[in-house]
Amino acid sequence: MVQNMLLFSRFSRTIALVLCISLISNCSQMATDNRQRGSQIDNPYTMPADAYLALAKNQQGAEKQALLILAAGQLIYEGQWKQSANILAQFNPLSEDLAKEKLLLLAKIDLIREQPNAAISKLAKINNISTIPAYYQIQFHEMLATAYFITKHPVESVHERIKLENILPNEQTKTNNRLALWMALSSLSEPEVSVLAAESPDDENMNGWVQLANISQKKFKNPQDILAHLQNWQAKFPNHPGNYILPKSQNDLSNYLFPEPKKIALLLPITGPISGPGNAIKDGFIAALENSPNRYNINIQTYNTNGENIQNLYNLAIQDGAEYVVGPLTKANVSEVAKLAHPVPTLLLNDADVKPKNNAYQFGLSPANEARQIAAKIHKKGMSRALVIAPAGTWGKDIIDAFASQFRTGGGQVVETFYFSPDDDLTNSIRELLHVSANDAKRKKEKPEKGHNKPLRREDFDVIFLVAYPTQARQIVPLLKYYYAGNIPVYATSNVYSGSTNVSKDRDLNDVIFCDMPWVFSHQVGGRNWPEQFNSYNRLYAMGMDAFALATQLNQLLLFPAVGINNKSGIIYLNNGQEISRILVFGKFVDGTAELRPYL
Structure with a gap:
């Protein structure tokens, strides 16, 4: 069995939830889990919203208010937060308990509406939180933890999740919370972790988490040193909840941990038709090396994969003494190397058609992974009916399959998928997709007659992917707006952005929301005149830098559920398919410029 199956089989059922927490806009997940899992914590929402509204019609005073509050809460779970907000705006004053419940629901709506600071303000008005039922206490701390995390206050988020540990009802929800707490810790730099330790000298629970985070961030030249540090930590904190995020059989992993490499092989296309991406990755890798304190102790040897037998080239690199291999890049070459035995850690830079053998890890710019995160994001936003637009062919279909699978997991539905080809008449295709008649298209600029309620386009979707x-x-995007869908949010993979600012052209993408690595929003290291299917120079350059960082952080990925990686790719984690994936950030096109939007 491959090593990461030993490590992360117990995480495979929960990592999707952690991703959702990082993308959160409606943070009721733990409370929702409680009612789904039959927890001992009583859930107040036992009927559909319509049933509560019907009962409220026959009641007066406090009884009516209580039923309306229940209806508002249930509507949020059903994705109808706007209707919930309308109900909550109808009445005041309330009893103390109902006022607290109303504030909780309003805070939840704030998070859905991308207003985490407003949510924090409302939650701050709730006093004596310990006097309300445990169900609402969980929601209070969970929402605060989430709001703090997405407003870049991870320390406060950690504090809230430590409080949650003592009131969560079962091991599954505690595991989810511990992983979310670890995500917050992973976003901290080493100096920030040290400050957190200094601020809580007498808090054993916090100290345990901080010391564990310190271990995950240190660079260990000898792999046995990291195991020794972990064993010392476990001896010092035998009952700490952090033990539950660590692999149980650490000694079995010692054969898979490796010392800091002194000789690294790059297997990249340096010449030929895809030399551009190959050289971009090499440029980023070399730049990271030159900024490393160990730059004089590491020897880099590049092997040009263009036109070569990739298996022979990989074996040659091993024979030449490589202790860490980065590449190859193309999917065909990656699949060939994945079949081989890997005597040294090997970082494959694309998806493989076969599952790699031990000691090989897939690390690429995966649009399928992006699609899954977007699906989770859309679900958290309360949208459930997606219209999907993608290029025809295997590449587009694979991305849509990943999106649809994750979207269905959250209860979403793909209403229709339109696969376009290069020779398509997009004007007519988009019009037909939106069910806009030819006559309606001709009179698009005319105002409908008074009292005319006939929709000019289909209305069975609430989001576009x-x-x-x-x-x-x-x-x-302009055609979607032209044919009356301008009020529908559009989410896209990072492919929608060239990676370089182009205001005049990208004005046509205004309001499109997309996910990407943090590096792209903060760096413009250059551009290249190559086919856009190659992905941007910026992203490939950053991937090269990350590939170098993993030379010293791969051991941590084997031992911890996630690590932060120099603020380039965001938080990364290793799943049980031997894939290193990123938790990405979201941006939005505003006035032709791609802007990072941490609250999205």
Whole structure:
């Protein structure tokens, strides 16, 4: 059995939830889990919202208010937060307990509406939280933890999750909370972790988490040193909840941990048709090396994969003494190397058609992983009916399959998928997709007659998921707006953004929301005139830098559920498919510029 199966089989059922927490806009997940799992904590929402509203019609005073509060809460779970907000705006004053419940629901709506600071303000008005039922206490601390995390206050988020540990009802919800807490810790720099330790000298629970975070951030030249530090930590904190996020059989992993490499092989296309991406990754890798304190102790040897037998080239690198291999890049080459035995850690830079053998890890710019995170994000936003637009062919279908699978997991439905081809008449195709008649299209600029309520487009969807490169997206997005869908949010993979600012062209993408690595929003290291299907120079450059960082952080990924990686790819984690994946951030096109939007 491969090593990461030993490590993360127990995380495979919970990592999706942790991803949702990092993308959160409606943080009722733990309370929702409670009612789904039959927890001992009583859930107040036992009927559909319509049933509460019907009962409220026959009641007066406090009884009516209580039923309306229950209806408002249930509506949020049903994705109808706007209707919930309308109900909550109808009455005041309330009893103390009902006022607290109302504030909780309003805070939840604030998070859905991307207003975490407003949520924090409302939650701050709730006093004596310990006097309300445990169900609401959980929601209070969970929402605060989430709001603090997405407003860049991870320390406060950690404090709230430590409080949650003592009131969560079962091991599953505690595991989810511990993983979310670890995500917050992973976003802290080493100096920030040290400050956190200094602020809580007498808090054993906090000290345990802080010391564990310190171990995950240190660079260990000898792999046995990290195991020794972990064993010392466990001896010092034998009953700490952090023990539950660590692998149980650490000694079995010693054969898979490796010392800091002194000789690294890069297997990249340096010449030929895809030399651009190959050299971008190499540029980023070399830049990271030159900024490393160990730069004089590491020897880099590059092997040009263009036109070569990739298995022979990989074996040659091993024979030449490589202790860490980065590459190859193309999917075909990656699949060939994945079949081989890997005597040294090997970082494959694309998806493989086969599951890699031990000691090989897939690390690429995966649009399928992006699609899953977008699906989770959309679900958290309360949207459940998606219209999907993607390029025809295997590449587009694979991305849509990943999106649809994750979306269905959250109860969502893909209403229709439109696969476009290069020779399509997009004007007519988008019009037909939106069910806009030819006559309606002709009179688009005319105002409907008074009292005319006939919709000019289909209304069976509440979100659009778009997979397209910039050139295609700049045609599709304006057409969506032209044919009456301008009020529908559009989410896209990172492919929609070239990676370089182009205000005049990207104005056509205004309001499109997309996910990407943090590096892209804060760095413009250059651009290249190459086909947009190659992905941006910025992203590939950052991936090269990350590939170097993993030379010293791969051991931590084997031992911890996630680590922060120099604020380039965000938080990364290793799943049980031997894939290193990123938790990405979201941005939005505003006035032709891609802007990081941490609250999205």
